[in-house]
Amino acid sequence: MDLTVISTYRCNSKCQMCYIWKNPTHPKDEVSVETLKKLPGGFDNLNLSGGEPTLRTDLMSLVDVLYPKARIMEISSNGLRPEKLIPIIKKYPDIKIRFSLEGDELTNNAIRGESDGYKKKLEGMRALQEVGGTDLGFALVIQDENIEQLMDVYELTQKMGIELATSTLHNAWQFYKNDNYFYEREVVARKAEPLITAMLRGWKIKNWFRAYLNLGLIEKILGHDRLIPCVAGKGFAFIDPWSDVWGCNVRSDLKMGNLTEQSWEEILESKEANNVYKKVSKCSQNCWMVTTARTAMRSNIIHQFPKMKPIVWVVFNKIKLMLNMDIDFDRYINYKNVKSSPFKQRQSYLDTKEKPVLIKNRKGVDEHYPLKSFINE
Numbered sequence: 546m547d548l549t550v551i552s553t554y555r556c557n558s559k560c561q562m563c564y565i566w567k568n569p570t571h572p573k574d575e576v577s578v579e580t581l582k583k584l585p586g587g588f589d590n591l592n593l594s595g596g597e598p599t600l601r602t603d604l605m606s607l608v609d610v611l612y613p614k615a616r617i618m619e620i621s622s623n624g625l626r627p628e629k630l631i632p633i634i635k636k637y638p639d640i641k642i643r644f645s646l647e648g649d650e651l652t653n654n655a656i657r658g659e660s661d662g663y664k665k666k667l668e669g670m671r672a673l674q675e676v677g678g679t680d681l682g683f684a685l686v687i688q689d690e691n692i693e694q695l696m697d698v699y700e701l702t703q704k705m706g707i708e709l710a711t712s713t714l715h716n717a718w719q720f721y722k723n724d725n726y727f728y729e730r731e732v733v734a735r736k737a738e739p740l741i742t743a744m745l746r747g748w749k750i751k752n753w754f755r756a757y758l759n760l761g762l763i764e765k766i767l768g769h770d771r772l773i774p775c776v777a778g779k780g781f782a783f784i785d786p787w788s789d790v791w792g793c794n795v796r797s798d799l800k801m802g803n804l805t806e807q808s809w810e811e812i813l814e815s816k817e818a819n820n821v822y823k824k825v826s827k828c829s830q831n832c833w834m835v836t837t838a839r840t841a842m843r844s845n846i847i848h849q850f851p852k853m854k855p856i857v858w859v860v861f862n863k864i865k866l867m868l869n870m871d872i873d874f875d876r877y878i879n880y881k882n883v884k885s886s887p888f889k890q891r892q893s894y895l896d897t898k899e900k901p902v903l904i905k906n907r908k909g910v911d912e913h914y915p916l917k918s919f920i921n922e
């Protein structure tokens with residue numbers, strides 16, 4: 546099982562596609578080291594996320610507790626405070642670190658609302674390389690505003706010898722946002738194709754399956770069904786800053802329990818969890834986030850390996866590329882069927898004076914997540 550621990554909703558970026566920064570948590574409300582000690586071991590990918598996890602003053606203690614519980618421990622960061630991660634990488638060089646990077650300097654800083662973000666992320670990533678990090682990379686959220694720079698960021702990661710993780714716009718309670726829509730779905734989808742080809746042309750097996758994950762992103766961008774059914778609640782779960790355990794980070798009706806009040810085993814076997822499993826089996830949303838798609842792609846028998854469907858796609862298209870043939874994207878993707886969506890202009894918060902407001906004593910799901918409905922189609 547994969548697990549994401551959303552350690553805080555405090556954030557020092559001001560992203561246009563994620564409003565966590567407008568909804569900070571009070572540090573005293575945030576999931577504690579003691580609570581996380583209750584988790585069992587044996588997770589596959591355990592992602593320590595946020596908000597911005599480096600704002601937790603007890604970050605090293607969180608990592609000390611979580612690291613032994615997972616096959617792969619990951620920290621998702623905006624990269625603005627790399628100095629907080631250096632001691633962690635010195636102690637655990639194989640922790641996977643992903644810094645958000647949305648394109649060149651102007652584009653990244655506009656999308657993420659970071660006055661000096663681009664420079665800090667690049668310098669920070671080099672510093673983590675110098676201290677011996679072995680699984681480092683950037684993470685880019687594909688959207689209309691940065692699609693032209695997708696290949697440039699990929700080439701930058703190749704030059705630096707690091708990874709590129711991609712995701713795309715979603716509506717989700719985790720992001721406090723339910724109006725993320727593409728302006729031109731087909732344009733964005735078509736321009737993501739070269740990344741798939743480039744990843745499959747190389748000789749990193751990990752990238753071959755990332756190519757398939759990106760194929761799923763194209764389906765998501767166009768509003769098509771998921772390539773592989775969702776396994777929320779059973780294959781992955783989320784813990785939010787109030788220690789609530791969720792089947793996924795999108796639907797606000799999939800709470801399974803609370804880790805402060807219950808044991809992990811009680812939560813997974815609870816009536817609430819069973820209701821979640823039933824709802825997930827009928828869920829028609831077309832989410833395809835890295836945290837949730839990679840779990841769905843994983844074999845049910847040997848978790849280190851992918852399912853047959855991605856393996857067949859990868860082998861067939863890798864052979865085609867080796868024979869100097871192109872991937873026939875139109876064979877896999879129905880570009881004639883592009884879902885329509887409302888137009889909602891995103892706004893850069895780079896130069897805004899808007900400051901996050903801390904709402905004290907938020908109690909219960911309704912106050913934690915006042916937006917109720919999060920639709921991805």
Ligand code: SF4
Binds near residue numbers: 832837
């Ligand atoms: S498909 Fe449904 S259950 Fe799965 S992550 Fe999306 S909203 Fe959640």
